[in-house]
Amino acid sequence: MVTVRAPATSANLGSGFDVFGAALDRPADVVRVEKAERTTIEVTGYGAEFIPEDPDRNTVGAVAEALDAPAHIRIDKGIRPSSGLGSSGASAAAAALALNELYDRGLSRRELVPIAGKGEATVSGEVHLDNVAPALLGGFTVATDRDVTVVDADIPLVACLPEIAVSTRDARDVVPAGATMEQLIYTVGRAATLTTGMCRDDPRLVGKGMHDRLVTPARADLIAGYDGVREAALAAGATGVTVSGAGPGVIAACYPEDRQDIAAAMVNGFEDAGVDARAYQTKIGRGATLYRD
Ligand SMILES: Nc1ncnc2c1ncn2[C@@H]1O[C@H](COP(=O)(O)OP(=O)(O)O)[C@@H](O)[C@H]1O
Ligand SMILES: N[C@@H](CCOP(=O)(O)O)C(=O)O
Numbered sequence: 001m002v003t004v005r006a007p008a009t010s011a012n013l014g015s016g017f018d019v020f021g022a023a024l025d026r027p028a029d030v031v032r033v034e035k036a037e038r039t040t041i042e043v044t045g046y047g048a049e050f051i052p053e054d055p056d057r058n059t060v061g062a063v064a065e066a067l068d069a070p071a072h073i074r075i076d077k078g079i080r081p082s083s084g085l086g087s088s089g090a091s092a093a094a095a096a097l098a099l100n101e102l103y104d105r106g107l108s109r110r111e112l113v114p115i116a117g118k119g120e121a122t123v124s125g126e127v128h129l130d131n132v133a134p135a136l137l138g139g140f141t142v143a144t145d146r147d148v149t150v151v152d153a154d155i156p157l158v159a160c161l162p163e164i165a166v167s168t169r170d171a172r173d174v175v176p177a178g179a180t181m182e183q184l185i186y187t188v189g190r191a192a193t194l195t196t197g198m199c200r201d202d203p204r205l206v207g208k209g210m211h212d213r214l215v216t217p218a219r220a221d222l223i224a225g226y227d228g229v230r231e232a233a234l235a236a237g238a239t240g241v242t243v244s245g246a247g248p249g250v251i252a253a254c255y256p257e258d259r260q261d262i263a264a265a266m267v268n269g270f271e272d273a274g275v276d277a278r279a280y281q282t283k284i285g286r287g288a289t290l291y292r293d
Contacts, residue, residue, distance in 0.1 A: 001032055001033065001034050001292075001293040002032070002033050002098045002099075002101045002102045002290065002291070002292055002293070003030065003031070003032045003033075003098070003290075003291040003292075003293060004030070004031050004094040004095075004097045004098040004288050004289065004290050004291070005028050005029070005030050005094070005288060005289045005291075006028060006029050006031065006090040006091070006093045006094035006097070006135045006136075006287075006288040007023045007024050007025070007026070007027075007028045007090065007134075007135060007138075007285055007286070007287070007288070008023075008024045008026070008027050008028060008078075008079045008083075008085040008086055008087070008090060008159070008280075009021050009022060009023055009024060009085065009086035009089060009090065009130075009131045009134045009135050009245075010022050010024060010084075010085065010086070010157070010159060010244040010245060010249070010251045011086060011089075011128070011130035011131050011244070011245040011246075012130065012212075012215070012216075012242070012243070012244075012245060013194060013206075013209075013210055013242065013251070014190065014194070014209070014210035014211055014212035014216055014240070014242035014243075015187050015190035015191040015193075015194055015209055015210065015211065015212045016130070016142070016191050016194065017175070017212075017214070017215045018128045018130055019130060019142055019143060019144065019191075020130060020140070020141070020142060020143075020191070020194070021086075021129075021130035021131055021133055021134040021140070021141045021143060022134055022139070022140045022141070022153075022155075022157070022284050023134040023135060023137075023138045023139060023141075023284060023285045023286060023287055024085070024157065024159060024280070024282045024283075024284070024285055025282045025283050025284070025285035025286075026078075026280055026282050026285070027046075027078040027079050027085070027280060028078045028079065028090065029045075029075060029076065029077055029078050029079050029087070029090040029091050029094055030075075030076040030078065030094070031060065031073060031074070031075050031076075031091060031094035031095050031098055032073070032074040032076075032098070033071040033072070033073050033074075033095065033098040033099055033102050034071060034072045034102075035070070035071055035102060035103075036070055036071050036072045037070060038070050039055045039061060039064045039065070039070045039071055039072075039073065040053075040055070040072050040073070041053045041054075041055055041058050041060060041061065041073045041074075041075065042072070042073070042074045042075070043058070043074075043075045043077060044074070044075070044076050044077070045075075045076045045077035045078060046077045046078060046079065046080045047077055047080040047081045047082075047087070048077055050081050050082070050165075051075075051077065051081055056122075057122065057123075058075075058091070058122075059088045059089070059091050059092040059095075059119035059120055059122055059123055060073050060075065060091050060092060060094075060095035060119060061119070061122070062092075062118045062119040062121070062122045063092050063095040063096045063099065063115055063116060063118065063119040064095065064099055066115045066118050066119075067096070067099045067100060067103065067105055067107075067115060068103075069099035069100075069102060069103040069105070071099060071102060073095060075091050075094075077091075080161060081165075082165040082166060082167050082168075082248075083161055083165075083244075083245075083248070083249050084161075084166065084243065084244040084245035084246055084247045084248055084249030084250075085159060085161065085244060085245065085249050086131035086132075086134075086135060086245060088119075088120060088123045088124070088131075088168075089116070089119075089120045089131030089132045089135055090131070090135050091119070092116040092117075092118075092119030092120050092132055092135075093112075093116045093131075093132045093135035093136045093287075093288055094135070094288055095116070095119065096112040096115050096116040096119070096132075096136070097109070097112060097136060097288050097290055098290070100112055101290060101292065109136045109137055109287065109288075110136075110137070110148060112136055113129055113132055113133050113136055113137070113143070113148055114127075114129070116132035116135070116136060117129045117132050119132075120132055123167075123168065123169065124168040124169055124172065124246075125168075125169045125172065126172065129143040129145075129148070130143050131245065133148045134287065135287060135288055136287050136288055137150050137287045138150070138152070138285065138286040138287030138288075139151055139152040139153055139284060139286075139287070140152075140153040140155075140198040140284055142195070151195075151198045151199055153198040153199070153201055153206075153284045154201045154283065154284060155197075155198065155201065155203055155206050155253055155283060155284045156203060156253070156254050156255065156256045156259050156281075156282075156283045157251060157252065157253055157254070157282050157283055157284065158233070158238070158251070158252045158254060158259055158262045158263045158266060158279055158280070158281055158282070159244055159249055159250075159251050159252075159279065159280045159282055160229065160233075160249065160250045160251075160252070160263070160266035160267065160270065160277050160278070160279040160280075161248070161249045161277060161278055161279070161280070162223065162224070162225070162248050162249075162250075162270045162275045162276070162277040163275060163276040163277065164223070164224060164248050164275060165248070166219075166222050166223065166246060166247045166248045167246075168245065168246040170222075171219055171222060171246035171247055172246065174218040174219060174221075174222065175215050175218065175219075176214060176215070176218060179214055183213060183214050186213055186214075187212065187213070187214055190208070190209045190210070190211050190212060191209065192209070193205055193208050193209035194206055194208075194209025194210060195209070196209075197209055203239045203253050203254055203255050204239050206239065206240060206253045207238065207239025207240025207241075207252075207253040207254070208239065208240060209240070210240035210241065210242045210251075210253060211240065211242070212242060216242055216243050219243045219246065219247050220243060220247075222247055222248070223243065223247050223248045223250070224270075224273050224274070224275050225269060225270050225272065225273025225274075225275050226243070226250065228269045228272055228273060229241075229250055229266050229269035229270055229273075230250070230269075231269070232265040232266060232268060232269035233250075233252045233262050233265055233266050233269070235265065236258060236261040236262045236264070236265035237254055237255065237258030237261060237262060238252035238253065238254045238258070238262050239252075239253050239254055239255070240252065240253045241253075250266065252266065256283075259281045260281060262279075263279035263280075263281050264279075266279050267279050
């Protein structure tokens, strides 16, 4: 039996739609695999009642197929589905690493990124690697269709998860079809600022670079209370706040000493809008961890 813990991830980080991603220190999914004649899936944990066990509809099914690695796959969800914290991607990444080990496929973590991406595509409708890349490789990742660049950044974060669901598929429908030259210049400036901040472990630059005028405003409309939560987090010391992935999670960058106040401010901000929420005080963390029993 092989067991893998794969972390939650926050994709986009505002200015890096479908490209930037960060592994979070917590929460995480745990996936256990055993060889079997055909793939079967069992799901327990946070939000398990909303996750199909049919291999054609669970992200791990496509991964098992792509690796030609039929298995009994047990998923213990630590990351709520439809959260914006890369829940579906974490399971796919964990399954890719676990099945690669179980069947001695010999693929590197980088080679497993597009395979895990196939699993992610079964639920979001399109391939995007910005969750599975950090889930497998850790750190801050810049994922394009050709390559993934990893920065082992050390940035404190607060991820706040309201008790509402937004599916990635639906949130992709509100993404604008195009951009003006002015919007492109603004986005490139912010993305470059964020990347520089990651390379320097500088929360101020990372927060500044999270600001986005293109995709985030459309998605913020799907999250009850978003504007109030953002204002509250900034007032409590956050250096930047944006929608995590496709939402409804909201992510804030900060200095370590402000993390607790920011977490409380964000939860209160959602409460003011009549929405229950929980906050994770976290930081950029490592990629999936493999255990062989
Ligand atoms: N292993 C899995 N873990 C989480 N969600 C899954 C999994 N397999 C399929 N799903 C489905 O994927 C959807 C959630 O994925 P998505 O909308 O991308 O949100 P998230 O940000 O949580 O990844 C839900 O409809 C859920 O039922
Ligand atoms: N780039 C994707 C990321 C979706 O992340 P998730 O955590 O919400 O699955 C998008 O923005 O659609």
